[in-house]
Amino acid sequence: MAVTALYFSDRDGQDMALKNPDKMLFTTKAEADARDKMLELSEEIMVFLQRRVDNLPDELAEQCALAIAEERDLFQKALKKPELLNEDAE
16 A cells, blocks of 8 residues: 655645645645645735725635635736736637
């Protein structure tokens, strides 16, 4: 019987990672670290949104922040070419 190491972000927590293994369990530390960095960015974006948008519900702020953080590469490119944000929608 083989032993397989699995990694997860502390920000997700072990219970959450086990409930969502496809998105939150990784076979390399680098993948788990990347997820952790994305979640850190998401937290900072959420705080920014809550400061800038009056009466923004916490859950909506969290959903928006996570969507932006998950697509950070797209947003970086969109700073130079905004139409990229909706290219897939067309």
